[in-house]
Amino acid sequence: MSILIDADTRVLVQGITGAQGRFDVRYCLAYGTKIVGGVTPGRGGEIVEGVPVFDTVRAAVTAVGANATAIYVPARGVKNAVLEAVDAGIAVILATSENVPRHDASIAVTSARDAGARLVGFNSNGLISPGKCKMGGIGGDRPQDIYKPGRIGVCSRSGGMSAELCATLARAGLGASTCISLGGDPIVGMRMVEYLRLFEQDPETDACVIFGEPGTDHEQGVAEGIVRGELRKPVIALIAGRFQEAYPAGVSFGHVAAMISAKGDSASEKRAMLREAGAHVAESLEEIPSLLRDALGER
């Protein structure tokens, strides 16, 4: 098992005719992902990397059947690309573009949630269920070298770090059930704790590894999920960015931030919060495999 995507996932690529879309599609096909169609308005009828191109998501779904889509369109077009995928009933939507305008992101995320679609990103390099399916650039040209199949759920705020986490697991003879780069933009489709809830339900995931950073309340949500008892599988956390605390914080503009922002969003505060909740906080990448073995041995 795995979460979100598996060997039966049928994937569309919105923006398949662009440079990044083509680049990633080639490696996804080589990995075995079932990319069944592409979408670029005005380019319907073309073939890219052997994949038929359609003018709309709905036309692609009707013609070839699909339950997931990877979006490679410029940030200014992402809102409509997500809304189109939601409208066509796509269940899993990956949005790779970064610096999506905040209002656009908010509209897209709200619509995806209302429809029950799972939106990964914005600013995500993808997700992979090793040996079954990958969507997005994750793994690059040699995903099999880094992402080994296994029983660890991996969820990272950083796309690049998802590779380092899985390479570290692989060196220790461990592997991932699914690995997700949840996206680096300020607004993303799903919070970290939501992925961990999916891993909690997955019988083939034994434990989770997360990578966190300063800012946002993703890690706080995970800590609360552990405290509430809804996350019972061990969580190993690596949180980077402590160096920032040596520098003065920017002065906020106005008063509203002080009244609505998440409290305690520095790396040190997140580490303390997670540790107190019962997560295992790693000091380094290299420490993660032994923490995993200890945590799983305890159970």
Next chain:
Amino acid sequence: LPVRLTEDRAKNWLTSQGLPVPQGEVADSPAAAAAAAERLGGAVAVKALVAAGRRGKANGVGLVDDKEGAAAFAASLIGREIAGARVERLYVERRATIDRELYLSFAFDVSKPQIVLSAQGGIEIEETFARDPSAIMRAELDPRRGLYPWEAIQLWQGAGLESRFLPALADVTVRLFDAFRAADALTLEINPLAIDPAGAPLLVGALMEIDDSALFRHREWAALAEGIGDSGRALNERERLVVDADRKFPGGAVRYTELAGDIGLMVAGGGASLLQHDMIVAAGGRPANHSDISPTPTPDKPAAVFDAIFSNPRACSLLIGYNYLQMAPCDNVIAGLLIAAKKHRIDPRRFPIVVRLFGPNEEEARRLAATLPGINYLQRGATLADGVAAIVEATRRAQASAEAVA
């Protein structure tokens, strides 16, 4: 980083959206402030025109009764520093008669806009919130549509406003949320939202932050997106060149902020750049800069960062520390390195360069790197920790031998 509008720009925008804003003018000298005060009826507020909040608490706002008072306060304000910015211009605004001060703002929480409002506005709003959180009303809004008038009425009712104020307040609230959306604002804060003796609302304090990712829709503000970096201070020349390159060339965002140390960092990919920076500090190294770059389809952006690092007189070594590249070819990075290294005549035997860069087109990247003798390009499979250990050690050795020569 968000673009913070100065008061004149924020109020011009709100006026253009049909909202009630006091009349005001920009002045750049005591004489101009006096003339503006005279045109505005004598009793005016004279404010430092810097894009910062809390100007009142920094004595950046003066209430005067006539043009002489305006000139005198203007003279005391020009040239002072407020919130890190030198005051060069002033905003002179007609003083309103205020019966009550309310508070109203819009901002993003996790993924939706929030409205925050209170019947107790004014500069002590944060203290009020700390003392009595129930004095502040808060609600999540649907980003896909405007507010309905009855929703705004219910919110202000909840904040304790009497019935007779509600229709006009609701109207202003609805139009402010429209303005927040139309401006791609991240923050729109009205404090105080004044009520005059006739019960009419007036937007006396107005702060706006615009989403820099949406400036393609707002050409009039695009030019303002310069000047202040991640560190909160003004950009230096090298940082500014990187910002320019970021705009000019294709590919993901690049950031470059100088610090006081000596190890140049070209560390990529958000999380890994943070982690490597932490690891260098833990190993006793001192970064000359922080950087963060997403994979780019051409060598231009990396070349701009390398150019900045090689131009920084404090930098004496360079770590190129990428994650396993997944979305872009490796050879772009090294091509960018060679452009900058050639320009600055860098010899890696004296200016150590450690490279940890694996992924698509790695063979070509290694071939290019070999044309610059002395680069330590780590074997595939080396960890982030290996790269950090190598650069800290190489920097130490380079400094020791430089001291020995001196």
